[in-house]
Amino acid sequence: MTTTVPETGTRPVHKSSPGAARGPRRTGRIKRIGLPYLLLLPALILELLVHLVPMVIGIVMSFKELTQFYIRDWGTAPWSGIDNYKLSVDFNGPVGESLLHSFFVTVGFTLLSVGLCWAIGTTAAIYLQDTFRGRGLLRAVFLIPYALPVYAAVITWAFMFQHDNGLVNHVLHDQLHLTDQPSFWLIGDNSFYALLTVSVWKGWPFAFLIVMAGLQNIPRELYEAAALDGAGMWQQIRRITLPSLRPVNQVLVLVLFLWTFNDFNTPYVLFGKSAPEAADL
Structure with missing residues (x-):
């Protein structure tokens, strides 16, 4: 008697090569x-x-x-080689003298603007560390100059600096009587202060924002311990706040310096193509 083995229906398994799986x-x-x-x-x-x-x-x-x-x-302009550079570094000539004057004005303007932006921003950030009613609204108001478009803000300042009907002369001369006559803010020596005012106005909210973020990383326990030891507010700022903010301030001052030194839009929109000598950046 013969026995038939049933088919299982399985197929032989083919092993794949290692290279085929690695591909x-x-x-x-x-x-x-x-x-x-x-x-x-x-x-x-x-x-x-x-x-x-x-x-x-x-x-x-x-x-x-x-x-x-x-x-x-x-x-299609002809090549001049390095003649343009020779003309620029000839400080006895009119071009070199004008370039040197602009450089010194720019450096002085940048140092003053960065210093004021940092001082105002740091003061505002420290003041708003305390909890009081309206603190959130005040933060939003402080950030408005930084959020506004540069061209719109500077054009608005240009109108406020007008000699005859500007808001600045109206407040200083007509309301507060601080000047004998309306001042010219967009020409003459006052143009430097006008430019500095606009630069600080639109730059200090950035310093305020960065310093306020840095203050969040300072433990409140340090201030509480200092208060228990009898340290006043100024001592706490000098011994705790400023040393803790040193890394933040280093980056902040560097960024503000680069932004202010390379700022072209503010003086160009405020004064036009020909800036006064006192504000010739």
Whole structure:
């Protein structure tokens, strides 16, 4: 008697080679590594077009003899070599003397603006550390100058600095009687103070915001212990607040200095194409 073994319906299993399994894993790993760079590509292209390309064009233009006849088509302007740079560093000539004057005015303006922005911002941030009614509203009001568009804010200040019907002269001369006659704020020596006022007004809220964030990292227990030891408010600020804010202040002052020193929009919108000598940055 013969016995028939039934078919199980199973198929033979073929073992895949190690290289075949490694291939898809390698491809997936490459995709995961390359995906962040692919997502950054639009931002890198935009950065290239906005910053690097204009910088290279500016360097090329500095070696050309640009006049009113070539300013629209600077590519056809003749090459001048380093003559433009020689003219700029000749401080006995009119161009070099004007450049040196602008440099000293810019440095003085930057130091005053950064110092005032830091002092006002730090004072406001320390004052708003205490809890009182309306503190949130006051914080929002303090940040308004920083949130406003630069052009709109500076144009508004230009109107307020007008000689005949400006708000500044109306308050100082007509209301408070602090001046004998209305002052010219956009020409003459007063133009420097007008520019400094606008710069500090729109810059100190940034210092206030950064210092206020830095104050959140200082433990309140330090102030409580200092108060128990008899330290007053000024001693607490000098011994606790300012030393704890040193890393924050270093970055803050550096950023404010770079922003203020390179600021072009504020003097250009406030004075137009020809700035007064006292505010010729």
